[in-house]
Amino acid sequence: MSVLAALLRKELRLELRTFESVPGMVLFSLTIFVVFHFGLDRASVEGDLAAGILVVTLLFAGMLGLNRLYVADEEQGGFDGFLLAPVDRTWLFVAKAIALFAYLVALEIVMVPAFALLLLEPGLGQALPELALVLALTNAGFAIIAALVGAIAVRTRARDLLGPLIALPLLVPVVIAAAGLLEPLLRETGAGGLDAKWLAILGLYDLVFGLLSVAVFDPLLED
């Protein structure tokens, strides 16, 4: 666990010193909301449209985080430094996934109120606990895929393109399940309950891809 703590401390310190990920993700998400606000030519959205906008915006803003996740390690020799250490390489994956999860939470702290203010017809008040649960499961799925795909993409010349190209198809189930879960929470008529089917799908996705990623991450780092 001390290895994980060391990796996490390094990740968070680098982000706090450089502000390379979170501010960019926040600004990007706000920009998308403004574009939707004018592009849809409507004062507000609700239900499935609101759910779709929220999930897609989160996904695209998260892609900025994916693209930056391993850049410092690749450009500054951090990969080699880590690979020379006698530690389980899976810790790097776990640390990157946790760090990105934290960045997504920071993003949502700004993004969700901004979404409610700029676009959403109903308030979020009563749906907040359910919304937090759905976003946490969505973040987990995204962070797992991003930590895995980022490690592949960063070693290629077209990393900014390759990361999203691999990650987006893998994240389609997350988008569908998250939108399915958010739709009743964002209805104009008032928040409905969470659909257990979508909740199970999202939870299962996180579990399966989490285990798969742990299994394949070490060989991925091999030359």
Add this chain to the structure above:
Amino acid sequence: MTTAIELADLGRAYGERVALAGVSLTLPAGSTLVVFGPNGAGKSTLLRILATLLRPTTGTVRVLGGELPREAWKVRGRVGLLGHEPMLYRELSARENLRYHARLHGVAAERVDELLDAVGLGARAGDPISTYSRGMVQRAAAARAVLHDPELLLLDEPRANLDPAAAEALEPLLTGTTERPRTRVVTSHDPAGGLAEADVALGLRDGRPVLLGPAADVTVEQIGALYR
């Protein structure tokens, strides 16, 4: 005397391009192998294979008793690499960088400050690496490479960017102690200086060994011919 490195017909190719081929040698523990050769001769590739960072495409490699890449886990943590990349995060201070590596290697935090003092960076240890001169970065990188007191030290032109005083200050760290001399593989472009510290000399050209033998039997002129 135990053997630290055994290479038999070692080769490495990047696609069609052969970076290293036909390297066979045995290096006893505690000795220094100095590798000479012009840029692109395969020196850094050899070091990265020995460090477990690259897989050989042909031949066999045994380092510190472990066959690579199959037993790389036995070797990691016993090897130190000072390459062209300092392996230090620019936005972190030297102390933060070394403490990070110390935790990865299970080394006590006190050793970090000892080493930073030893390389003359004690006063600037809290400053970000991005504010250091190239020589200071090289000194911090050297401290990182020996942080875990490795049995085998791989040094890729270790004195690059260092003034003579800094190079001299680093010498004890890089050579080890008389009681426990380090096994070292050093790349160099300095025939006289390289031969002076070598027990065994290897000359590479276009990835192939063209010179190999005890350093005492190799002349500066032979090394110089590699570059012509």
